[in-house]
Amino acid sequence: MNNQLLGTDYSVPTIKFRLKPQNELNAIAKKVLHEEASAIQCVAEALDRTLDFAQCVEAILSLRGRVVVTGIGKSAHIAAKIVATLNSTGTPALFMHAADAIHGDLGMIQPEDFVIAISKSGDTPEIKVLVPLLKRKGVPLAALVANADSYLAVQANYVLHAPITREACPHNLAPTTSTTAALALGDALAVCLLESRDFTSADFARLHPGGTLGKKLYLKVGDLSRQNQAPQVLENAPLREIILEISGKRLGATAVLSEDDNRLLGIITDGDLRRMLTNYTNLEDVRAHNILTPLPITIDIDDFAAEALARMQQRNITQLIVTDAGRFSGFIHLHDLLREGLV
Template sequence: MTATNFITSAQRTIKMEADAVAELQHRLDDSFVTACETMLACEGRVIVTGMGKSGHIGNKIAATLASTGTPSFFVHPGEASHGDLGMITKNDVVIVISNSGSTAEVITILPLIKRLGIPMISMTGDPGSVLSQAARANLDVSVTSEACPLNLAPTTSTTVTLAMGDALAIALLESRGFTAEDFAFSHPGGALGRKLLLRVADIMHKDVEVPRVLTSEPLHQALLVMTEKGFGMTTVVSDENKLLGVFTDGDLRRIVDAKVDINNVTMADVMSPNPKTINGEILAAQALKIMEDGSITALIVEDEHQSPIGVLHMHDILRAGVM
């Protein structure tokens, strides 16, 4: 095969699978609604099962359901006949995937599922199969042909089945009002989880780490505080610890350029009033956006009494892995 032949083959496969998925939307009917309602009413878990390539797709569908608010896991039908059927309870719902609708390992456990009275949803390519007829709802995932030129290797059929599984998961997600924060709780170890869960209060510097000087204090005292705390800035507060302003390295450069005598001015003379502040309960990712938009590297965190309670530096966000 030449390079052109490879690309032509790939284009044919992609088109066949895309057309098959597009056709799938026209087959969504009352059975899909029944499947969704059955899964929403489930008091246990949604158990997905299937053999071979259907099993691999089933594993992914179970994982997608679990991460979008529907407790779910995959059970291998062969192992189910040798003890793993005990993982399925009467409170569960079973999704069985079989393109033919007559896979031996699946049919073997079918009577046991029915005997326990467990609601069953099937995904098959044959609406008239034994499995389809036994299901409370059968989702038609049939295809005209596989992308495989021999029409043997599961290709188009597995893509369509995967799309149907995604359609179920998203329909349930929307029905439950599943939020981005809910999603993050299922993914706390990833960058997404950190962006959606980590709040400013979790990573800010607080208490004695917060640089603060009074408006009446001389500038040279503020410089000592800035050097000690290491943020390149200090808050300027009233006697009641109310935030009145901020003084930064940039402010210092400006007054030096203006030849101001740093020994004869107070913070009230040189501070920048009305500094940019944030609430400790906002997401760290939101604070990062504020920093980027304002071209600043640190933010003051204040409480409901307008007292500075923390400082968040860009480095804190970097260390937390939010970026």
């Protein structure tokens, strides 16, 4: 070990702070939220003063290439998020850091692409270096800026104006209101493109196959009900057969089908069996048709599993009978949905 390091003080200096009362903290938070909400309202009103936004949407819709979104500093983080939103809603997009662009990343831009540059001031040194290089490539350029008179805005083909008067930071320094306004305008652009393309929930599901969101959009009732047994008895089944069917197949219920053509007549649940004990003294004579609940809540095998969850929650039940073209097919249980992480 280097002897010169011995005795060196590596302690971290204490960070001083004064914890404000809860009501004061809430007041500060509300002030920030109100200021940022007001800024977004100003952005919305600015849309009416220019045709650039609609023309930008039209230009992107006619693209053969990708949307490349770029920025520097906090604007780069906003650019990356907008790229993620565009990609997930059907608009191919790439992120390019403005500083890296002049060190090789500019090569990702192809002649048929469209560039969106995000900058609050529109006059940063990196942007001033980048813009002439983009214009030399001949690609359309949209400026997402707070300052509509900036260098970037003047040089761009389209101006997406996100005006703000000040940052929510008390020193008017930390990018807060400006980044929120830019992000909101980027979201508005993505949704306009989505709706213009008639991008459906099925399209969304194809791009989001993983996680809970994907399951809500693509997992069908049949995917789960086929894994379960399908408890069923005929309408004249005796009580012993009913109990064995419910307990043996462990779904807490059984479907009741007609003797002649296997039509679905109703459902018998554990609760129905308990209520039966108060209504019947001679259990030997009890048949399925005596204790079934008619017109049970059903769901089609091709419906989304998320819809099954919604029906269970609405009716405060734990299972649904699954039908296929109107015929009994099986059951889906709340436990199936819990296992898939939909609850």
